[in-house]
Amino acid sequence: MITKEEKRQKQKQGMLENVMRQFNNASDRMGLDPDIRKILRITNNELLVHFPVKMDNGNVEVFTGYRVQHNNALGPYKGGLRYHPTVDLDAARALAMWMTWKTSLAGLPLGGAKGGIQIDPSHYSTAELERITRRFTFALGDNIGPELDIPAPDVNTNAQTMAWILDTYMSTKSPNERSTNLHVVTGKPVGAGGSEGRDRATGYGVYLCIKFWAEHNNINLKGRKFIVQGFGNVGYWASFFLEKEGAVLTAVQDVSGSIFNSGGIEVEKLERYMARHDRKIAGFPGVEVIDNDAFFALDCDICIPAALGNQITEKNAGAIKALVIAEGANGPTDIQAENMLLDRGVAIIPDILCNSGGVIGSYFEWLQNRNGEIWQLEEVTAKLRKKLRESFGRVMKVMEERNVDMRTAAFIIAIERLEQAYRQRGIFP
Numbered sequence: 001m002i003t004k005e006e007k008r009q010k011q012k013q014g015m016l017e018n019v020m021r022q023f024n025n026a027s028d029r030m031g032l033d034p035d036i037r038k039i040l041r042i043t044n045n046e047l048l049v050h051f052p053v054k055m056d057n058g059n060v061e062v063f064t065g066y067r068v069q070h071n072n073a074l075g076p077y078k079g080g081l082r083y084h085p086t087v088d089l090d091a092a093r094a095l096a097m098w099m100t101w102k103t104s105l106a107g108l109p110l111g112g113a114k115g116g117i118q119i120d121p122s123h124y125s126t127a128e129l130e131r132i133t134r135r136f137t138f139a140l141g142d143n144i145g146p147e148l149d150i151p152a153p154d155v156n157t158n159a160q161t162m163a164w165i166l167d168t169y170m171s172t173k174s175p176n177e178r179s180t181n182l183h184v185v186t187g188k189p190v191g192a193g194g195s196e197g198r199d200r201a202t203g204y205g206v207y208l209c210i211k212f213w214a215e216h217n218n219i220n221l222k223g224r225k226f227i228v229q230g231f232g233n234v235g236y237w238a239s240f241f242l243e244k245e246g247a248v249l250t251a252v253q254d255v256s257g258s259i260f261n262s263g264g265i266e267v268e269k270l271e272r273y274m275a276r277h278d279r280k281i282a283g284f285p286g287v288e289v290i291d292n293d294a295f296f297a298l299d300c301d302i303c304i305p306a307a308l309g310n311q312i313t314e315k316n317a318g319a320i321k322a323l324v325i326a327e328g329a330n331g332p333t334d335i336q337a338e339n340m341l342l343d344r345g346v347a348i349i350p351d352i353l354c355n356s357g358g359v360i361g362s363y364f365e366w367l368q369n370r371n372g373e374i375w376q377l378e379e380v381t382a383k384l385r386k387k388l389r390e391s392f393g394r395v396m397k398v399m400e401e402r403n404v405d406m407r408t409a410a411f412i413i414a415i416e417r418l419e420q421a422y423r424q425r426g427i428f429p
Helices: 004-030 034-040 089-105 126-143 159-171 201-216 233-244 267-276 292-297 335-343 357-371 377-402 406-425
Strands: 045-054 060-071 077-083 112-117 149-153 225-229 248-254 257-260 288-290 302-305 324-326 347-349
Touching: 004 089, 004 335, 004 406, 034 406, 045 089, 045 126, 060 077, 060 089, 060 126, 060 149, 077 089, 077 159, 077 357, 089 112, 089 357, 089 406, 112 149, 126 159, 149 159, 149 357, 201 233, 201 302, 201 324, 201 347, 201 357, 201 377, 225 233, 225 292, 233 248, 233 267, 233 302, 248 267, 248 292, 257 292, 288 292, 335 347, 347 406, 357 377, 377 406
Parallel strands: 077 112, 077 149, 225 248, 225 302, 302 324, 324 347
Antiparallel strands: 045 060, 060 112, 248 257, 257 288
16 A cells, blocks of 8 residues: 555646656657757756754754755746645655746746745644744855845745745845845735735636636636645636636645536635634535546536646546636646547646736736835736736647647747757856
């Protein structure tokens, strides 16, 4: 029997294997320069830190934190910090590479990074998490910075986490430097320099990509059934906007289980329930509790994996009935599963396109802080919609011109932009 730890290790190894196979496949298709290929297949910097923190009971625990900086040819490193037991160097490497492709595809002047702490935050109090976050920030030191590497929220981190990082980082600077460091992190609370609309940017982007895909295929979203794995920030906002379009949420899965209602689950009602029940769906009234293994096999039109990586595998891909999979998470579909799904005609909107609304929203926040500007929600939303429509259009164009799937097309666009940067700049010395 496979233990939870063995399963986690397999998922992490699979994520790095997946991103490398995706990169190699696109590189082969486009005939990437071999020397540039050597550069892009490895990370620039990898930081591992151990740091002690005093717990509420007076005991000291030592934590392990990571920050992997993959590439900054297009601009400062950019990527989230997650607090999860699966965080390690291999996971951070995979996620950092995906961030590089994501920022490049979106046409942003940013690179890719990722990191976090190997921790289950549910085991710690808010006061302990604050001390852990501040000590981690101090340990990272000058390896992050507003023009060097800009962290953001990710799995199990949020606006409050970013506010703690911001305050700690600024506290290490001289008084005349502090006002110029507001953009060291993005995803902050609005009152602490955050941007209107950043909270919904990733989920709104997932919804937009589904909408653009539906329009491209002459599909009306009204009455279409969708299922969501992970009902955090991304899953909630994607569901919120899809419901506004007339689509029907029929099933949700999270760490506490899986629920189903063929007649529909009200998005706002579920969100209010979770706010009162430790952010978990377990116990939500008026639904059928189903086995977790049956979740992806449910009858639906749209499947949104918005949790962790390697959730759709060759074991469950054959049972998927959706017309389209919209990857709200990073790397939720492994290579074998993807090949099976594509052979059956199931469309996959790849993560580096589908969930790129988050990093685009982060870029907008970074830009506002840098320029001393404040944009209204309508302006942020309009700019995000324009950016994603452009990205989606480019992917569809390359997909049709080169006769490849959407993921390969997205990778080709992202890698070509980086290749051009290296060709024009040259290699030092």
